[in-house]
Amino acid sequence: MEATRTKSSILSIQSLVIKFTLRGQVLTAIRDISLELYQGESLAIVGESGSGKSVLVKSIMGLLDKNGSIEQGQIFYNDRDLAQFTTEREWLQIRGKEIAMVTQDPMTSLNPLKTIGKQIEECVVLHQGLKGKAAYEETLKYLTDVGIYDVEKRYKQYPHEFSGGMRQRIVIAIALACHPKILICDEPTTALDVTIQAQILQLLKNLQQKYGLTTVYITHDLGVVAKVADRIAVMYAGDVIEVGATHEVFFNGQHPYTWALISSLPQLGLKGQQLYSIKGTPPNLFKAIKGDAFAPRNPFALKIDYEERPPFFQVSNTHYARTWLLDPRAPKVELPETLLAFFEEGRQHANDA
Structure with missing residues (x-):
């Protein structure tokens, strides 16, 4: 995803891997990231x-x-x-x-x-x-x-x-x-x-x-x-797992981690109920990650999520998500009503605008 440089790119990150050595152990902080930054845009990394x-x-x-x-990859800026x-x-x-x-x-x-x-x-x-x-x-x-x-x-x-x-x-x-x-x-x-x-x-x-x-x-x-x-890139455990225009990520997010972040917004809370929080903890980056790093915390995780890292699936020309749920063979999941209502309200506002 986004591995090919375009004329409008001001910065191009390709297959980047960054590691740290701590007390004799190696921590992989950035795991094979590719990302484009376009001239004049505003990109949020969340x-x-x-x-x-x-x-x-x-x-x-x-x-x-x-x-x-x-350890690996390129960061191109002005052909350097x-x-x-x-x-x-x-x-x-x-x-x-x-x-x-x-x-x-x-x-x-x-x-x-x-x-x-x-x-x-x-x-x-x-x-x-x-x-x-x-x-x-x-x-x-x-x-x-x-x-x-x-x-x-x-x-x-x-x-x-x-x-x-x-x-x-x-x-x-x-x-x-x-x-x-x-x-x-x-x-x-x-x-x-x-x-x-x-x-x-x-x-x-x-x-x-x-x-x-x-x-x-x-x-x-x-x-x-x-x-x-203008655009949002969602990161989890050293990887970009979803990227798209702001309205796409906000109101048509596709990765379960993106859903969890949105569900944690205070405006989605219901009176008298506790605010949503993501269960579990992020993975230990000192250890090799197999499959989707978010799988142990993902209530919608599939068997393959624990075995193989998902590729980027294209949602639109500007929207990509790294989740097996977008594979045509994956079962459909039912999202919480509050999240569905938030998505629908956002899409409606976008159409009205």
Whole structure:
């Protein structure tokens, strides 16, 4: 699935395998992933903790820990295979300048001893070659673009003088100052309250349009990216198990893990009943996985799910799912009424729009 590069692809991941060595044992964090990122789109990579989301994007940035390595596959960007990079000098041509990242905890990204203005200006000088007054004015422009008011005063302030939401805006401004083509947002709203979450997501959407960015969102919450992502890739146990347009994954999801994630959304809860939770735990990635990794937690699992990894089945031209339930020989399953109603309501809204 998606193994063939297309003219509109800005980044192409092919058959990627990433392993880590921990205390003499080998953990396979990414298991044979192929995925395309298209020019100008917004892609959300969704999955629970430990599914490999952050490892995947770290490999794109050259930020894998020293005990991790790419064992197989390619990461093509501008006709260069990033998987073959071996030196920091090579990565400095890509990191920040071409691909930048917004992290989930701005306090770990910001230097507490430098004013926020100087931290943004450093990126302007390094990546845009501006100096003096030109660099200062460009910095004020980025502060304005991310919604910071009274920018000349704020330029001189330190990170501790800002709220969590404002610090996240500063981190976004630093990323923008690098002039990247791709902006990766790793859980950008995790530490923020719901109201601020919505503001930051809308800000990122606006900035994507203004600067012509290609954006990647990393999150464990499907609901967070519903309104900002063009496509969704669902990850489980180091593998992409479903990918499609946002409305396809949300309202016509095909993999049982996708159904479980959607069922966990608070809006599907019924009054007086406990919210749905996925039973069991993710597999041990130190051990080889046979069949479908989600099978032990899947109430719809077939015998073959425990024996053979399913291929990607095509649902539409843009929608694929790695589940044996899409095989023509598979039995039909009955989904919970709440999930069916959610799917039907979403399709109805889409038709009305």
